[in-house]
Amino acid sequence: MSSKDKYRVDITSLKSELTLLSRKRAQLASRLACLKSSKTIVPEHEIGLTQSNGVSDELLERDRERGKMLLAHLSEKYDHHQNIHLQNLYRLAGVTAFKVRDPSANGHGDLLGVRIECFALKKFSSPHYIILSVSEKTKSYGVYKHTVPLHIPLASLAKKYLDRDLGMFVRAVRKQIILDINKRTHLSCLSHVIAIEADDACELVKLEFEFPKYGECTAYLRCDMVDIKSAVVTKYVPTQAEDLEVDEELLEEETETVRDDQLEALIPGRIDQLHRRLATIE
Missing domain, CATH: 3.30.457 (Copper Amine Oxidase; Chain A, domain 1)
Structure with a gap:
């Protein structure tokens, strides 16, 4: 091989090595930029490799400190969420001290x-x-x-x-x-109830009902914690006219209050079952 050909081989080899070094330099620059802009923790087994690639000990130490701060923050956040979950479990039990x-x-x-x-x-x-x-x-x-x-x-x-x-x-x-x-929940959620009044203890309760076919009526209840002990139910009915010459429109407007034996018999009993008893009324 002539000296000219030998130089050509050396030049080609140097160009290939220069290309590889340029690629490696670009990779190291990208890694360094990533380390500067994030809180990435450098694994211990990569420390030697990073040092051999030219990353300073000061940068590694700074990344370790950032990693410790990040871990401490995540641990604190995890403990906070755990405490919230624990409090929710205690709340489901109904009593906390x-x-x-x-x-x-x-x-x-x-x-x-x-x-x-x-x-x-x-x-x-x-x-x-x-x-x-x-x-x-x-x-x-x-x-x-x-x-x-x-x-x-x-x-x-x-x-x-x-x-x-x-x-x-x-x-x-x-x-x-x-x-x-x-x-209170069972009484307030009854169907056909258009108004409800009660004392503080909800022992004396007034309910106003409106059934589609049965009509309007008012119930006065006496309750304890579990049962409706007694009920008085009234409704409005048209009055019977004695004078046959009374105007028919006035006759329709005149009503009187009467006791409703049917509802009075249905209402007493367990409060949580009242909606079922009332379901028999149309």
Whole structure:
């Protein structure tokens, strides 16, 4: 091989090596730009390779710190979501407890709060709270403050259960709250009801019905937590005219209120079954 041909081979080899080096340089530049613009963590097994490719120790250390910050942020976010899920599970159980500190509690600074929640009509109703004082000597509980409706016998339930078992007391109160919510829910969701009035305890209830064929009527109910104890039902009927010469239009407008024995017999019974009893009326 002549010296001229040898030079030609060397030049071709150098051009090929230069092309490979240019490609490698472009890859390293792209990787460096990616590392600068993100929080990518450099794996330990790539550290040696990266160092051999010309990435500085300072850049690697900075990426490690960014990686640690990212992991800490993700861990904190994960713990936050876990706490939310845990709280939701406790809410589904219906009762949660928490510590309360009230500086104005006159010596009862350490208090225990109980949150009672019930689910109705596809949503949680407004929670009720009971704040309990704790006796340091006897370790017994007493009702300090509460938001339970006044018609629920909280004092008698506390006297019966609170000194014996805190869990039994809370379950008994929650049962009364659920019964109260269910009663109001069943009465408010009745079909054919056009108006409803009730006292705070929903023990005396007035319902105005309008049935397609049976007509309009008004029911006055006396209820407890579970049952309708009694009912008085009235409806309007046309009066019978004694004077045959009375104008027919006036005759149609004159009505009187009468008792409705049929509905009065149907309404008493379990409140949650009232809609079925009323379904027999057209």
